[in-house]
Amino acid sequence: MTKPLLSSDKIDHVAKLARIKLTPQEKKDFSRQISDVLSYMDRLNKVDTENTSPTFQVTTKPLSPQDLRTDKPGKSLTSKDALSTASQTQDDYLLSPQTVKK
């Protein structure tokens, strides 16, 4: 694998996927810093993992249906409490900027 360098276009694309606006200075710094990090990661490609399966959870088995709680309503936050940290509300609802064009 060739040394992966993060170009300015690539940074723009990834930043948009991540829903983050970056300043020009951040773009410049990140391009250099992240490229350093990526070249460090190259050492992983030298490891033979042909017959190795991946680990996603270290101590717990994947959940089975028996692990699920019974489907009974329990105590939960009231909608008033749940909305107490929201940026904007209307009645008992969370208000967000427009998502679909008129």
Add this chain to the structure above:
Amino acid sequence: MINPYLTIPQIQTSLKKGDFSCQDLTSFYLDRIKSLDPKIKAFITITPKVALDKAKEIDQKIKDKKLLGKLAGSTMAVKDIYLTKGIETTAASQVLKGYIPQYSSTVYQRLVDEDAILLGKTNTDTFAFGASTENSGFFTTKNPYDTSLIPGGSSGGSAAAQSAGLCTFSLGTDTGGSIRQPSSLCGISGIKPTYSRNSRYGIAAMASSFDCPGAFAHSAKDLSIVTSVMAGNDPHDATSSKEVVPDYSSLLENKNLKGLKIGLPKQYFTGSIDPEVKKNVLKAAKTLEENGAQLVGVSLPSTDLGIAVYYVLMPCEVSSNMARYDGLRFGQSKKDIKDLLSYYLETRGDYMESELKRRIIIGTYFLSAGYFDAYYLKASKVRTIIKKEFQDVLSHVDLLLTPTSPTPAWKIGEKVNDPLKMYLADVYTVCTNVAGLPAIALPTSPSKTNLPIGFQLIGNYFKEADLFSVAHQYQSLTNHHLIHPKL
């Protein structure tokens, strides 16, 4: 005058004898924080009313001869990524500034239920992303041994508060070393339990397959008491283990040092390690050997891949976890933006600190189309190899002894502009997280310039009792944990 470094059993004896009341003790710590914290800057929020109300309640229980909680009278400082109902929780980030949670994290609630007294919320690198607290969105915490040095991180606020005698015990989280490394740099004891031993519910998530809540204290014995309260299954965290939690503090003499096999992995004593750190860590091993333990040279060949595995997988989990900060349901947000995409871009762009953005961008890149197999999947496979090496070695020895940090505390500002260099500070701690094993960090002899140096004992899955037992016996033979900074 109260000794600020009282341990949990000492406090309980004094309360019983009537040497002081809980309110006296709590006021003493609050005053001490008021006078010393402007220099240390360990706390983001101090909670005098919550503390004194709780102390009053415990004093009343004592007066009425009611049953006291296991931690009655113990004061605690809590890393500001643990949600505390009704008390501002910021994760040391502008993103959450002003956020008042509607519920508490499980482990924090368990400690309060056993009558621990909250003194305040402590500084950390923003969302626990860092090794020095310099990435905090608010300020940098200072090392109590020398305020021109970092305290380590990310749980540096809790570690500095502990080291400066501003609380009885404190809470941190260890995702790549964030309890053990600051323990080492601040000269205190810290426990990172097995992954899944303590519930993660109600703690700002960093990397969910690594995150490990844990504690700092003045002794291994205190850590054993606190861990017995914190640990255990929680229906709110599906990954939390159902494994039974023993009363660790009743098992402190259980592991006999005579015949104990301690592995010294050679990869942890080579490379960029400071010669004095190496010498003093080996001195700790020697002390255990002189008291009957057998030292065995072992090899963990993939150790140098730990950082690479961690710094691929962690940012991937970060980028996914951080997607929840939409500025709608909680957290700060930009006003008067008409469409949702711009709302996200502006809100996240404006309030997220650089290290936060950097890790999200790296993680999003690794997970984006065309790169998944090369990075995320590859690193997950190497994770299996690292885990297996530990399991093989731990089938021959009882535990491992290694340094915790390659150097003592460094100067504020020294590594802050070089993220890769900062990431490499985790070299001795991170593999334990990759494998999910428990480890306890303890101070050994300090450096010639009186800076703390630490080592860690790494045990097998859910063998915390062995770690506490060996650590307690080590601390009965030595007095490094009784050294405190001059403030």
